[in-house]
Structures are given as structure tokens and as C-alpha cells.
Amino acid sequence: MRNETLLVGVTGGIGSGKSTVCKAFAGLGRMVISADRVARDLTENDGTVRAGIRSEFGDGVFSAGGLLDRAALGRSAFADAGRTAALNAIVHPRVFEEIGVLLEDAAPERKDPYVIIEAALIFESGMDELLHRVVVVDAPEEVRIRRVMERDHLTEEEVRKRIGAQMPVREKLQRADFVIVNDRNSVALEAKVAFIDMLLCGLSRAVVPGGPQ
Numbered sequence: 700m701r702n703e704t705l706l707v708g709v710t711g712g713i714g715s716g717k718s719t720v721c722k723a724f725a726g727l728g729r730m731v732i733s734a735d736r737v738a739r740d741l742t743e744n745d746g747t748v749r750a751g752i753r754s755e756f757g758d759g760v761f762s763a764g765g766l767l768d769r770a771a772l773g774r775s776a777f778a779d780a781g782r783t784a785a786l787n788a789i790v791h792p793r794v795f796e797e798i799g800v801l802l803e804d805a806a807p808e809r810k811d812p813y814v815i816i817e818a819a820l821i822f823e824s825g826m827d828e829l830l831h832r833v834v835v836v837d838a839p840e841e842v843r844i845r846r847v848m849e850r851d852h853l854t855e856e857e858v859r860k861r862i863g864a865q866m867p868v869r870e871k872l873q874r875a876d877f878v879i880v881n882d883r884n885s886v887a888l889e890a891k892v893a894f895i896d897m898l899l900c901g902l903s904r905a906v907v908p909g910g911p912q
Contacts, residue, residue, distance in 0.1 A: 709834045710817075710835055718733075755786070812899070879895070
């Protein structure tokens with residue numbers, strides 16, 4: 700990952716609404732890179748990543764046609780912390796590399812005044828060390844559970860298991876530079892994003908190219 704511009708991470712617990720927040724940043728004209736989307740592309744198309752997943756989790760997480768069965772992989776990867784860490788170790792290094800390529804290839808004006816990098820595991824992966832600022836999106840746990848159950852068609856138990864596999868929200872909030880609470884209407888959320896955008900535009904003029912400060 701390259702640091703010629705202000706790099707701002709957006710993260711939050713599953714179901715917090717970080718993707719909605721990133722859409723609001725994009726609506727303001729900011730470049731947004733989704734680490735989760737990069738990871739999805741890698742697990743579908745990168746031979747090394749796919750081979751690592753097959754070696755660690757077996758043929759059962761792939762269909763007969765070779766497509767990754769994300770539901771099966773999720774059940775296996777979130778069974779315990781060790782399995783989750785194993786999947787992250789396969790995927791995260793390549794995600795970092797691909798984000799670096801995207802940043803390097805982007806036109807300078809596209810990266811001005813800052814770039815948003817959306818990722819579920821910014822702190823867990825160590826990505827925060829490569830970023831200048833981190834925004835944590837939060838919402839009440841019951842709201843998050845309901846959102847994920849409706850979105851991913853999971854049971855409450857499955858959602859709680861995935862929440863348990865992530866860093867506790869309290870720790871993320873303590874490490875955040877900015878916090879957005881996403882528990883109200885879209886107008887209120889957009890106002891919060893616009894305010895943080897104003898602050899980040901000011902910060903971008905103070906950050907030197909050498910790296911995070």
C-alpha cells in the first residue's frame with residue numbers, strides 16, 4: 700500500500716453499516732476502495748488464494764464446478780478463532796498488495812483530498828498501521844444482528860458467532876480517530892459523513908507523504 704495521499708480506513712462490526720457510510724463518502728466524490736470486494740475477487744480468481752483455501756479448508760468449500768461456496772467457507776472459518784486466523788493469513792497479504800496496486804494506478808486527482816479504504820478487519824489485520832486515520836462505524840448489537848440476519852439469511856446464532864470472531868466493538872471504538880453511530884435515518888448519517896469529510900479535507904493538507912502520522 701502506498702501513502703502519497705491521506706489514507707482513511709472505514710471499519711466496524713458486522714452489520715454496523717460501514718458500506719452505507721462508504722457510499723455516502725463516494726457520494727461526496729471521494730475515492731473508495733473496498734478491501735472486502737478485493738478479497739471476494741481474489742477468492743474467485745486468484746489461483747494462489749484459492750489453492751490456499753482448498754488446502755486449509757478442503758474440497759467441501761468448493762462446488763463441483765470449482766466455485767467457492769461462501770456459506771460453507773463461512774461456517775468452517777468462523778468455527779473457531781484458529782480457523783478464522785488461518786483464512787485471514789491466506790487472504791490478507793494479497794488484499795494489501797492489490798490495494799497498493801489500485802492506489803498506484805489511480806490518477807492523482809482521483810486520490811485528492813483523501814482515499815477511503817473500507818475493510819471489516821482493519822485492526823485485526825494490522826492494516827491500521829498503514830493508514831493515517833480510521834473511522835469506526837457503530838450501531839447497537841441487536842440492530843446489527845437484525846440487519847445481518849435479513850441481509851445474509853443467517854440465524855441469530857450464526858450472526859452472533861461471526862460477531863464473536865471479530866475484535867470487540869469497544870476496543871475498535873477506543874482505537875478509532877472518528878466514530879459514526881449508524882442507528883438513525885439516512886439524512887442524519889449523511890450529515891455525520893459530511894462533517895467528517897470536512898475534517899478530513901483539512902487533515903489532508905497537513906499530512907506529509909512519508910506515511911501515517
